[in-house]
Amino acid sequence: MRSQPPCKTWTEKLALRQEDLLPSDRAALAAHLQTCPACAAAQADYHSLDSRLRALPLPALKPLPRLSFQNLLDKWDEDTVEIVKAGGRFVFTVRNSLPAALVVRLILAALLLFGMQSASNNGSQSPGMTLFTYDAHSIYHGHSGYVDAVSWSPDGQFIASGSWDGTVQVWNARTGARLTTYKGHKNVVSALAWSPDGQFIASGSWDGTVQVWEAFSGALHTLYLGHSDVVSALAWSPDGQFIASGSWDHTVQVWYARTGETLRVYTGHSEFVDAVAWSPDGQFIASGDRNDTVQVWNFLTGKVLHKYPPLFFGGIIEALAWSPNGHYIAAGDRDSTVHVLDARTYHLLLVYEGQANQVSTLTWSPNSRCIASSSDAGTVQVWNAHTGAILFTYRGHTNTVAAVAWSPDGRYIASGSWDHTVQVWAAPCAR
Secondary structure, three states: OOOOOOOHHHHHHHOOOHHHOOHHHHHHHHHHHOOOHHHHHHHHHHHHHHHHHHHOOHHHOOOOOOOOHHHHHHOOOOOEEEEEOOOOOOEEEEEOOOOHHHHHHHHHHHHHHHHHHHHHHOOOOOOOOEEEEEOOOOOOOOOOOOEEEEEEOOOOOEEEEEEOOOOEEEEEOOOOOEEEEEOOOOOOEEEEEEOOOOOEEEEEEOOOOEEEEEOOOOOEEEEEOOOOOOEEEEEEOOOOOEEEEEEOOOOEEEEEOOOOOEEEEEOOOOOOEEEEEEOOOOOEEEEEEOOOOEEEEEOOOOOEEEEEOHHHOOOOEEEEEEOOOOOEEEEEEOOOOEEEEEOOOOOEEEEEOOOOOOEEEEEEOOOOOEEEEEEOOOOEEEEEOOOOOEEEEEOOOOOOEEEEEEOOOOOEEEEEEOOOOEEEEEOOOOO
16 A cells, blocks of 8 residues: 555656666656655566566566667557467557557556566565665665664555664565655654554654654654653554553553543553563553563553563563464563463463574564564574474574564564664565
8 A cells, every 4th residue: 555656747757777767867757756755666666576577487487578668669650569478378459559658557567467476376485585675775765773663564565663763664565665754753763563454653762752643644643741761662452542552661551542641550560661562352461571570461450460470581571472363472581582471371381492692572473373583693583482493593684683573464574673774584484
């Protein structure tokens, strides 16, 4: 979903490669792309399609003419322009009386369908294959500081990333085209949560605020000022009505996402709260603090249902995640372990000790079978949540991996790092 279509006056030039444009058109287009996210996203889609087509195995890719606009004009004295794909292939006949822009669009549509069909026939990417790296050196100019938070949109088409540069950036998950840069915070952005309907993003910061804003326009919707210290964790209720926020002021607060009105302040922690997780049924919240304590409580009453004391864990609780099926809670610890707990009986099911260093964040696969956890060693490990068996170790980063998020369809993982990058890569355990 893109917030608006590309500008009509630039439609033809967006579809062409740089070498197919006149020098004056290249300069004008480059200037336009700096101010028009919709056109930038459209061009990125074309470039991504072109690169994917060229990356297909030779038997799957038939040679096609270059999309040179001038070449098309030169050949329009013929009766037709054809793209032939007989025997399961596409067949297009384009009359020379059609406008140039329409011809280009029809050819691009054929290429898009062909690329999608070929990709489907060739299967998904190998686990760990990096699709792209989003950083300050890319054409869309990513973050200039540590990346501390990432979140996928519910439809899986976009990613939001928060950074020590004080911004949140929203970008196309397939192409890396930046759509929105939110600059409402005055300090590090340390937490992100996308609303269940995909329209809003909640961002928490070291400036002590939580700000809820429109994901594709950046317009501020709600400013929450209930905390007196760093906001380190956020979780949106499954019905989209409430937000739970954890803070270094030792509290977890639940409030109305639309109005910012505080519903409940939970004061059961004696240390910084660095993690919160909402149960999929919306009834319970788990929170973890730097006193090695995890508490599960009723979201409406604030009553503690269970408390895992400091002796249960071996270090500071850095991350919590509730499994999508609601059966388990995973808690990441600075002692390099992850504890998998039964959310119904509160029994310990598994202690995972395969992380190379302290666990900084974790995320469940959508099928609840696997967990991806990251560390300050710069790696992400994907492992079986029921056996602890390591399925894959991702080594694409060069510094602490502070954020991981699994795509809603289970096919990809986004990881944000202190190397200033977000990397999107193919995940194991997709089914």
